[in-house]
Amino acid sequence: MEDLSKIIENPTKRKWAARNDFGFFFHYYFSHYVKYKTAEFQKEIDGLLQDWNLKFLEVIAFRGSAKSTIAILAFPIWAVISGKAHFLVLISDTFSQAKGHIYNLKTELENNKLLIRDFGPFEQNEEWTATNIVLPKYDTRILAKSTGQKVRGMRYKQWRPDLIVVDDIEDLEMVRTKEQRDKTHRWLTGNVIPAGEGGKTKYILIGNLLHSDAIMSRMKKEIQGGYREGKVVEFPLLDKNGEILWKGKYPDMQAIKTEKKKVEGGSLIGMRAWQREYLLRLVPEEGQIIKDEWIRKYDNVSGEIVAKGTGMDLAISKKATADYTAAVSGKLTILNEEPKIYIMPNPLNERLSGFETTQRAMAISKALGGERELTPLWVEDVAYQRMQIEAMERAGLPVTGIKVSTDKRARLMTIASYVQNGTVLFPKEGCEDLILQLTGFGVEQYDDLTDAFVYCIQGLMNRFTGIPEHLTSDIVEKGNKTITGGILDKSF
Numbered sequence: 446m447e448d449l450s451k452i453i454e455n456p457t458k459r460k461w462a463a464r465n466d467f468g469f470f471f472h473y474y475f476s477h478y479v480k481y482k483t484a485e486f487q488k489e490i491d492g493l494l495q496d497w498n499l500k501f502l503e504v505i506a507f508r509g510s511a512k513s514t515i516a517i518l519a520f521p522i523w524a525v526i527s528g529k530a531h532f533l534v535l536i537s538d539t540f541s542q543a544k545g546h547i548y549n550l551k552t553e554l555e556n557n558k559l560l561i562r563d564f565g566p567f568e569q570n571e572e573w574t575a576t577n578i579v580l581p582k583y584d585t586r587i588l589a590k591s592t593g594q595k596v597r598g599m600r601y602k603q604w605r606p607d608l609i610v611v612d613d614i615e616d617l618e619m620v621r622t623k624e625q626r627d628k629t630h631r632w633l634t635g636n637v638i639p640a641g642e643g644g645k646t647k648y649i650l651i652g653n654l655l656h657s658d659a660i661m662s663r664m665k666k667e668i669q670g671g672y673r674e675g676k677v678v679e680f681p682l683l684d685k686n687g688e689i690l691w692k693g694k695y696p697d698m699q700a701i702k703t704e705k706k707k708v709e710g711g712s713l714i715g716m717r718a719w720q721r722e723y724l725l726r727l728v729p730e731e732g733q734i735i736k737d738e739w740i741r742k743y744d745n746v747s748g749e750i751v752a753k754g755t756g757m758d759l760a761i762s763k764k765a766t767a768d769y770t771a772a773v774s775g776k777l778t779i780l781n782e783e784p785k786i787y788i789m790p791n792p793l794n795e796r797l798s799g800f801e802t803t804q805r806a807m808a809i810s811k812a813l814g815g816e817r818e819l820t821p822l823w824v825e826d827v828a829y830q831r832m833q834i835e836a837m838e839r840a841g842l843p844v845t846g847i848k849v850s851t852d853k854r855a856r857l858m859t860i861a862s863y864v865q866n867g868t869v870l871f872p873k874e875g876c877e878d879l880i881l882q883l884t885g886f887g888v889e890q891y892d893d894l895t896d897a898f899v900y901c902i903q904g905l906m907n908r909f910t911g912i913p914e915h916l917t918s919d920i921v922e923k924g925n926k927t928i929t930g931g932i933l934d935k936s937f
Contacts, residue, residue, distance in 0.1 A: 453473065456563070459473075459563065460563050460564070463523075463526070463563065463564075464526060464527045464528075465527070466495070467491050467492075467494055467495040467519075467520065467523050468488060468491040468492070468495075470519070470523045470526075471491065471515065471519045471520075471523070473559065474519075474557060474559050474560045474563075475514075475518075475519045475553075475557075478511070478514050478518075478519075480694075481691070481693035481694040482692075482693030483693065484690055484691040484692070484693060484694075485690075486506070486510075486680045486690050486691070487510070487511065487515065487691075489678065490504060490506075490512065490515060490516070490678070490680075491515070493676065493678065494515070494516060494520050494649065495523070497529055497647060499647070499675075499676055500644070500646065500647055500648065500674065500675070501647075501648045501650075501668070501673065501674060501675030501676070502647075502648070502649050502650070502675060502676055502678075503649075503650040503661065503664055503665060503668065503675065503676070503677040503678070504516065504649070504650065504651050504652075504678055504680075505652065505653060505654060505661060505665070505677070505678070505679040505680070505725060506651075506653075506678075506679070506680040506725075507653075507680060507681055507682040507690075507722065507723045507724070507725065508653070508722040508723060509694075510680060510682075510690075510691065512651050513612055513613070513651060516610055516612065516649055516651050517535055517537075517546055517610050517612045517651070518546070518549055518550065518553070520610070520649075521533050521535065521550065521587060521608065521610065522550065522553060522554070522560070524608050525580060525583050525585045525587070526564045526583065528583075529607075529608070529647075530585070530607045530608035530647075531583075531584055531585050531586070531601065531602075531604045531607060532585070532586050532588075532599075532600070532601040532604040532605065532606050532607055532608075533585070533586070533587045533588070533606070533607070533608045533609075533610070534588050534589075534590060534596060534599075534606045534608070534609045534610070534637075534640070535547075535587065535588070535589045535590070535610050535612070536589075536590045536591070536592070536596070536609065536610065536611045536612065536614060536637065537589070537590075537591060537592070537612050537613060537614065538591065538592050538613055538614050538615065538616060538619075539591050539592070540576075540591045542591065542613075543576055543589035543590055543591045544575045544576055544589065546589050546612075547574075547575060547576055547577070547578060547587070547589045548575075550578060550587060551569075551573070551578065554567035554578070554580075555567065555569065566582075567580055567582070568580075568581065568582070576588065576589040576590070577589070584602070585601075586601040588601075592614045592615070592619075592629065592632070593632055595636065596609075596636055596637045596640040597635075597636045597637070597639050597640045598640070599640060605640065605641060605642045605646070606640050606641050606642075606646060607641065607642065607645055607646050607647070608646070608647050608649075609637060609638075609640065609641055609646060609647070609648050609649070610649045610651070611633070611637065611648070611649065611650045611651065611652075612651045612652070613651065613652045613653070614629065614633075614652070614660065615629060615652070615655055615659055615660055615661075616655070617655055619659075620655045620656040620658075620659040623658065626656065626658050626659055626660070626663075629659075629660050630660055630663055633660060633664075648675075650664060653721065653722055653725065654721065654725055654726075654727050655721065656727070657727050657887075662727070664677075665677050679725055680725075681723065681724045681725040681726075682695070682701070682723045682724060683701070683723075683724060689701060704723075705719055705723075708722075708723065714737065716877060716880075716881075717737070717881075717884070720881055726881070726885075727885065733884055733885075733886070734854065734857050734858055734861050734883075734886050734887075735857070735861055735864055735883040735884050735886065736865075736884065737884055739864045739865045740864070740871060740880055740883075740884070741867050741869075741870050741871070742870065742871050742872065742873045743787060743870040743871070743872065743873070744873065746776055746778065746787045747778065747780055747785070748778030748779050748780030748781075748785055749778055749779050749780075750776050750777070750778050751777055751778065751779055751908070751909070752776070752777040752905055752908040752909070753774070753775070753776050753777070753813050753814065753820045753821075754774070754775065754777075754813070754820055754821040754822070754823060754901060754904045754905055754908070755772050755773065755774040755775075755806075755809055755810065755813060755820065755821070755822050755823070755897075755901060756772070756773050756774075756775075756822075756823045756824075756896075756897040756898060756899065756900030756901030756902070756903070756904060757770070757771065757772045757793075757806065757822055757823065757824040757825070757897055757900065758770070758771045758772075758824075758825050758893045758894075758896035758897040758900070759802060759824060759825060759830045759833050760796070760797075760893065768893050769794050769795060769796055769893040769894075770793065770794075770795060770796065770797045770802055770805075770893070771792065771793060771794050771893035771894045771896065771897040772792055772793035772805070772806070772809055772822075772897055773788065773789075773792040773793075773879065773894060773897040773898045773900075773901045774788070774789040774792065774809060774813050774820075774901065775787060775788050775789060775869075775901045775902070775905055776789070776813075777905040777906075777908060777909055783868075784868055784906070784909045785868060785870060786863070786868055786869045786870065786901075786902060786905050786906075787870050787872075788869065788870065788871050788872065788876060788879070788898070788901075789813070789872070790872040790874060790875025790876055791875045791876075792876065792878075792879055792894060792897065792898075793805060793809065793897075794878060794879075794893065794894055799832075799833055799836060802833060802837075803833070803836050803837050803840050803842075806822055806837055806842055806844075807819075807840060807842060809822075810822055810842055810843070819841070819842060819843050820843070821843050821844075821845065821904065822837065822842055822843060822844040822845070823844075823845050823847050823900040823901065823903070823904040824837070824844055824845070824846055824847060824900070825846075825847050825849060825896065825900065826846030826847055826848055826849075827848075827849060831846070834846045845904070847900055847903075853886075853892060853895070853896065854886070854887070856896070856899045857883075857886055857895060857899055859899070859903070860898075860899055860902040860903060860906075863902055863906065864883070869902060878894060879894045879895075879898060882894045882895045882898075883895055883898065
């Protein structure tokens with residue numbers, strides 16, 4: 446490959462490279478936007494954007510990934526100077542955002558000296574408005590629209606829209622109701638997409654996963670289900686192995702933690718924003734069994750500890766596709782003659798073999814008992830898991846098998862009131878994944894911690910109902926052996 450400096454120094458080669466390589470175009474003419482070393486995922490986006498054989502592209506990427514700068518600012522200008530498009534439609538959530546996109550384009554066309562030198566001048570005329578740019582030199586029109594506006598049936602001379610870029614057309618309020626989600630979907634599929642010309646128009650969707658039924662999720666399902674030709678790419682800040690995708694901007698985990706603190710701000714809303722907008726994990730905003738505002742946290746365990754125990758959900762496999770083995774521990778206290786359950790931080794949530802499961806169960810049971818005794822384990826007893834329970838019993842663990850007779854949602858609903866009324870308290874740190882599984886039940890990919898949590902709460906509350914009434918005001922901590930008459934229901 447020819448030396449890059451020689452290409453840049455030669456006007457003919459430079460302009461040829463710019464027209465044929467969007468990545469080169471962006472980094473040379475829009476270098477004022479490049480503040481960090483380019484990541485591999487950004488190079489992948491560049492390649493997918495310029496591939497005109499790919500007619501439908503959905504890009505789901507974390508906030509601050511530069512996806513909008515690349516796709517709705519630099520890319521439309523490249524599509525113009527490369528001759529790929531003559532009628533470009535840029536669509537965003539609101540009218541003010543639509544005007545903002547056109548303003549940013551105008552700024553580059555009027556002030557970018559390198560761009561003007563090689564591909565200008567981009568003469569302004571009466572057809573330039575707050576939402577419209579016409580470039581006679583390239584026989585091109587760039588039009589900005591907002592969600593809900595009419596696009597279908599529009600033409601510029603002989604061209605129907607041949608490049609349509611849809612950028613973040615929904616917000617949390619818009620996805621709150623199914624009626625609004627349906628309305629957005631009807632508008633996109635019945636108005637925007639038909640505005641293009643079959644086999645010629647390139648469609649680009651950019652955004653985030655705000656809801657399991659929002660437009661980005663629906664289009665993703667249509668593409669992955671084979672109902673729509675296209676490609677979906679997803680780029681969370683941390684990949685499935687916990688690796689940082691943009692090390693130029695976030696060089697290490699300390700940088701990630703700093704960014705996370707800025708986003709979360711110590712609030713559950715912030716924590717959900719971090720999961721949704723940076724890690725691309727779906728977090729529901731409606732129809733939750735456990736609601737955000739129900740989550741209460743504690744600094745210290747208060748009251749007289751009368752029971753301790755751990756709920757476990759087993760998954761005896763270390764395959765990458767397997768569920769996780771989860772264990773959630775808690776302490777039951779009596780405070781003002783009312784029960785309080787304090788969930789312990791850092792619950793187990795790993796893929797383990799059968800032997801490893803027994804070892805970890807032993808360690809958890811002993812640790813919760815202060816190394817002085819073994820504390821109860823309430824373990825889901827279904828199918829092959831019975832063998833693991835028997836192995837734990839042979840190891841001397843105080844394990845109780847729980848026969849499940851209802852589905853996961855129904856089980857979670859049986860203990861939801863304990864969270865709502867403040868009986869259950871969570872630590873300030875160390876239960877983030879558990880809380881997300883609880884508040885995001887039905888959306889989160891995994892729910893193993895949720896099941897373990899249910900068994901823990903059921904087990905401890907059954908211990909509470911087994912405490913003689915006259916003892917609830919003067920019982921002292923003597924470990925689980927002080928609890929008599931427990932009526933643990935073995936079929937939740």
